[in-house]
Structure formats: structure tokens, C-alpha cells
Amino acid sequence: MFESGLLILTRPVPILRKNVQDILSRAAKIISSTLYVHIQPNLSTKLEPDPARLQFVPPDRNLRLLMTDIYSSSASVCGNMDIYVLLGNITNHQSPMTKCRYNLRSKLEVVLLDNSDQFTANEQYFYKFFQNTFQTSNNDIKFQCISDIDFTQEMNSEENSHIQTYRQVVLGGTFDRLHVGHKILLGEGCLLADERLTVGVTTGEMNLKKSLPEFIQPTTERINSVVHFIETVKPQISHHVVPISDMFGPTITDPDLQCIIVSAETARGGEIVNQERQKKGFQQLDVEQIHDGQSSSSSLRKRLLGTVINPVKENRNIPTSPYVLGVTGGIASGKSAICKRLEKLGAATVDCDKLGHQAYVKGTPGYDKVVSTFGTGILGEDGEVNRRALGAIVFSDEAKMQTLNGIVWPEIARMATEEIRQYGKEGKTIVVLEAAILLKAGWETMCHEVWGCVIPLAEAVKRLEDRNHLSEEEAVKRIKLGVTNEELVNRCNVILCSQWEYEYTQQQVEKAWHLLQERLPSSVKSQY
The missing domain is CATH 3.40.50.300 (P-loop containing nucleotide triphosphate hydrolases)
Incomplete structure (x- = not known):
């Protein structure tokens, strides 16, 4: 099994969508950690003058749904694998000079192909395409074809439609421990953005209102994760990833933004943003809503x-x-x-709070130390330490509290160790x-x-x-x-x-x- 690899999909998109789970299941038997997926439907394997140049594909509804299908299916089929759907070749705006070269963080060890016939007939093309497009000089790369998958199904005739893209796209979220829902949201942003993707990452009071906020990663870590995702998936676009302390962030300060991506949970937020932009005289944002159907960050934190x-x-x-x-x-x-x-x-349980009450009862080493330190004025009529009298001394003086702890804590630890040892003897x-x-x-x-x-x-x-x-x-x-x-x-x-x-x-x-x-x-x- 290999740790990381690249999967190149060349079949027609409707057929790929019908076989997503089978494809990922097959890939999960070969790759254990990181899988990059490059979608190149109807790939032409004629050697071009410059094999470094990707064959660009305009984005359409089926391509968008295929990306979502891959991420959604990955959660159940190969949940332990980190998956990235590469989108550098999916664009409405390419020119003869347009190039996209991926710089993947994980070292690729294997390339999986869904079409053995193409590879057998055009090995030279695939090697050059891979080496130039994915910036690698690894001559030991292995090429494997995914077999035992039925790609002969009839293509369904559901209506496909071209989708609009934008120069400037914006979206926001917590982005805590990037999960499938985040990848769908960010993938949609990369798909729709031609030039720049702006991302707001929640911080401060916005996070304190969430469930289990203590589990949320530091803001810098979450920002770095988002940046890494964008640079991996669509390296030719720029990114502006910033912390936000309210629901608006850059949406009401950047007049050049054209589209905002929201989830079902935040759909109302898109309307509110546009109301604020209207007050400022900014262009209204087109609102694109995704339906990721995935767990929220809060529910995923609960799973921890x-x-x-x-x-x-x-x-x-x-x-x-x-x-x-x-x-x-x-x-x-x-x-x-x-x-x-x-x-x-x-x-078995050792209750240290109860042991604390026994740490300075009469006749113990702790008793002698406490009395010699704080005086006989803390003793009751029965000769035992009066906890209230002792508390009146130490709770108003941090130094004296530390002194008491220095006496009592070692005694508690000693008694706890004895109890643990006794439980061990009892089996x-x-x-x-x-x-x-x-x-x-x-x-x-x-x-x-x-x-x-x-x-x-x-x-x-x-x-x-x-x-x-x-x-x-x-x-x-x-x-x-x-x-x-x-x-x-x-x-x-x-x-x-x-x-x-x-x-x-x-x-x-x-x-x-x-x-x-x-x-x-x-x-x-x-x-x-």
C-alpha cells in the first residue's frame, strides 16, 4: 500500500458519478493517507507540442456535482484518507498562455488511472503529463489502472448546464479541522473563482458561542489549513484568508467582490450581507448556496x-x-x-478530595506540619485542625495557601499511592x-x-x-x-x-x- 497518490479520472462525468463509491473504494485499497483526484473527462492523449499544458474544461453542473460526490462519498468509503479534488483545469477563462502546475505537499508514490486502454496506448504522454503538471522528478512513480469497475453503464440523459464563474468570490466559516463539509464549501469557492477567493475564518466571540469552543484549533492553524487547501486545489488563483469577528468580515469592506457562497445554515446571512452592501453603495453579491449534507463542525467536535x-x-x-x-x-x-x-x-477509584480531609487529621505527619506552621490557634476543642479557622488564614493570603499546599499535597499523593498499590494487590x-x-x-x-x-x-x-x-x-x-x-x-x-x-x-x-x-x-x- 502507498501513503499518497494521484487518481486521474478520464471517463465521461455522468459515468464517473455513478461509479464514485466503487472508484474510491478501489483507491482506498491502494492508498492509505492522501489522495489527489484530477478530473480530465474525455482526455485527448495525442501528444501536444507542450505536454505541460493542461487540457482545460469549462465548469458545468455535472462536474460540480462530481466534486461534491467525491467528497461526500469519501466520508463513508475512505474516512481515514485525506482527499483533494484538483480544480486547476476546470475554468471558464483560459488562454493559449494559461498554465496550471500543481505543487503538492505530499510526495506522490502512485498514479491511478480509470482507463487502462488509454494508458497502454499512450504511456509516453502520461509520464510527461504527470511530470510536468505535478512538478515532480520522481522517476520511481508507479502507474496502476483501477480494475473490476463497471464503466459500461448507460449515461443518463439528465440535463447538464454550464455554470457561471466570477473574478472575486467570498465565503466564511469556522474551518476547524477541515472536514468533508469544509472541503465541499472551499471546493465550490475554488470552482467559481477565476482570480481570487476571499475566506473569512471565525474568531473571538463568534467561536465562544459554538459548542465545545475549547476544541477549536488556534486561528492561525485554521487559516493555514484553508490556505493550503486553496493552493493545492487551484494554484493559479490568489487567496485572501483573514480572521473575522463578526458575520460580515470583508463582505462589507471590499466592493470588488461579486459572489458569496453559503450553506443551508447560513443562507439568511447572504441576504443580510447584501442589505449592508446596498447601504454602502456596493455591487450586490450573487448568492450561491451549497447543499453539502455533512455534519457541522460542532458535531464533529463532539465526536472527539x-x-x-x-x-x-x-x-x-x-x-x-x-x-x-x-x-x-x-x-x-x-x-x-x-x-x-x-x-x-x-x-477502582481513589478520591483525592476525600484524602485531602485525612491529610492532616490528628496523629498524621501532615497534622504535625500544619500545626507547627500555622500555630495551635487553628485547633478545635477536640485537638483536630479546624478547617474553617485554617481557611480564614490561607484563603486571604496566596503565599500561605501555597505553604499549606506544599504540606498537604505530598501527603495526599503518598496516601493515594498506597491506595493504588493496595488495589493492585487486590487484583x-x-x-x-x-x-x-x-x-x-x-x-x-x-x-x-x-x-x-x-x-x-x-x-x-x-x-x-x-x-x-x-x-x-x-x-x-x-x-x-x-x-x-x-x-x-x-x-x-x-x-x-x-x-x-x-x-x-x-x-x-x-x-x-x-x-x-x-x-x-x-x-x-x-x-x-
Whole structure:
């Protein structure tokens, strides 16, 4: 199997559309990572004086639908493969001097063809065409023909129609982890743009309103992904990719724009943009609506829940068994409830919050250290540390709080280690270390991996108001003392969220648990 390759399609477009899934399925058996698709219907294989020049094809309805079919089908047929439909040869505006040369980021290892007869009769043409058009000097490239696909079906007589293109096209979106829907949207932009494609990438408050905003990639990464896509798919057009903090972006500042591309979700936005352009005396934009039928970025971010988002690294400082799973999160994030679900699936739990209460009870090393540091004035009539009196001292003084943590946290870690060891002796293979302060205390070094529980601020506030009877101001203050959702996403291996109904949280936990079983060390699996 090859990592990356190019698929050249030369059959009539209606026939290709009927066979898209078969073609991609065949390609997925040969290519594992990246597939570039070049559509050249009715290719003439007569050697031209300049074989570097592409044979240009005017865009029409069937070509547009074929592009959409390829992206849509890829999600189910070859979901692990990154696919790009190349559009440099699809244009209304070419001249004898027009050239398009692709500079693909992935090194091509194989070229797949849908017509063995053409290749057999014109090998020299295909080699020159490939080397000149795709800027490669790889002499070891392999050429293969896709076989076992029935291309003899009758072409359907559905009406085809030429489509209008524009000098300047604009579109916008989140473009978080480019998925099929994004590629259809951007592909449409590349198809319709003759000179320049302008793209607005949402940022700031626009993203905070979305589901699981902590999962959204940094703006620079998303912009770079869009730029890479455009430069790959249609290198001869220019691009203007910018961050936008409102729904308008460049649409109400650039009078030269001619067309805006929207999805079904944002169709109303095209009308609003034109209303604002009219106020400024700008040309009205033609509105092109796509029907991608794909999942939104929000639903795709939900799919990340329960999966590994940051690599699990081997921890040689602790025994491989039992396998220690750290679970952490901010206040009211639902981590305790998630730990109880994990217990039902077979894990044992060490509750560090409860251990914190035991870290300085009378007769322990922690007790002696706390009393000698803060004085006997913190003791109650029974000789135990009065938590309220101690809190009055440390909560108003950050330095004293750090001093207390320096005493208590090592004691909690020591007791937790003992509990983990005891569970191991009892035959438990997976032990959950539940701790709100896990990351702050540096206890991730005690774990083989860490799972984080996130919850939107508004939901956390509501829970604290209902559960602890706090005011909104008090709730927000308590929440801000803990770990942030952003830190959890950046530092944890797996993220869970209990924002939605009970059943959906349970599905996340079961999914995460199942995936955990697959990556457990063999020494742990043998005991499980």
C-alpha cells in the first residue's frame, strides 16, 4: 500500500458519478493517507507540442456535482484518507498562455488511472503529463489502472448546464479541522473563482458561542489549513484568508467582490450581507448556496469526546499495573459522576478530595506540619485542625495557601499511592485517580494517562446555584479558582463533557473505556 497518490479520472462525468463509491473504494485499497483526484473527462492523449499544458474544461453542473460526490462519498468509503479534488483545469477563462502546475505537499508514490486502454496506448504522454503538471522528478512513480469497475453503464440523459464563474468570490466559516463539509464549501469557492477567493475564518466571540469552543484549533492553524487547501486545489488563483469577528468580515469592506457562497445554515446571512452592501453603495453579491449534507463542525467536535486528543506517552516512573487513569476537571464539571460510571465498568477509584480531609487529621505527619506552621490557634476543642479557622488564614493570603499546599499535597499523593498499590494487590487492573487539583499539583506523573471533564461556564454556574445555593457572582469566583477548560484540552489525553443528557454522557464514557482497552499495555490486558 502507498501513503499518497494521484487518481486521474478520464471517463465521461455522468459515468464517473455513478461509479464514485466503487472508484474510491478501489483507491482506498491502494492508498492509505492522501489522495489527489484530477478530473480530465474525455482526455485527448495525442501528444501536444507542450505536454505541460493542461487540457482545460469549462465548469458545468455535472462536474460540480462530481466534486461534491467525491467528497461526500469519501466520508463513508475512505474516512481515514485525506482527499483533494484538483480544480486547476476546470475554468471558464483560459488562454493559449494559461498554465496550471500543481505543487503538492505530499510526495506522490502512485498514479491511478480509470482507463487502462488509454494508458497502454499512450504511456509516453502520461509520464510527461504527470511530470510536468505535478512538478515532480520522481522517476520511481508507479502507474496502476483501477480494475473490476463497471464503466459500461448507460449515461443518463439528465440535463447538464454550464455554470457561471466570477473574478472575486467570498465565503466564511469556522474551518476547524477541515472536514468533508469544509472541503465541499472551499471546493465550490475554488470552482467559481477565476482570480481570487476571499475566506473569512471565525474568531473571538463568534467561536465562544459554538459548542465545545475549547476544541477549536488556534486561528492561525485554521487559516493555514484553508490556505493550503486553496493552493493545492487551484494554484493559479490568489487567496485572501483573514480572521473575522463578526458575520460580515470583508463582505462589507471590499466592493470588488461579486459572489458569496453559503450553506443551508447560513443562507439568511447572504441576504443580510447584501442589505449592508446596498447601504454602502456596493455591487450586490450573487448568492450561491451549497447543499453539502455533512455534519457541522460542532458535531464533529463532539465526536472527539472520549477519544485520544493528545498522545498518551509511556510513563516509566510508575509500574505498568495497575493502570492509573487520572480524572480531573473544574468544579461542577461532573467528574465524580463520571468516575462512578467508570467504577461500574470495572475500575477502582481513589478520591483525592476525600484524602485531602485525612491529610492532616490528628496523629498524621501532615497534622504535625500544619500545626507547627500555622500555630495551635487553628485547633478545635477536640485537638483536630479546624478547617474553617485554617481557611480564614490561607484563603486571604496566596503565599500561605501555597505553604499549606506544599504540606498537604505530598501527603495526599503518598496516601493515594498506597491506595493504588493496595488495589493492585487486590487484583484491580485499572485505578482511577480522581482529583480536581491533579494538574496543578503535578500528579499527572502518577498516572499513565489523564482524562479531563469540561463544562461550559454557564452550565457550571447553574449547577453551583442549584446544588450549592451560591449566587452567580460566588459561583463564577469558585469556578475561576480551578483549572480552565482550555488547560484541560491542552494537557489531557482524553476529554469528556457532561453538558448533555445522561445517555449521551454514558455513551462518551463507554466509548472512552472501549478505546482504553485497545491501548492498554499487554501486561495489563493479560490480567483484565
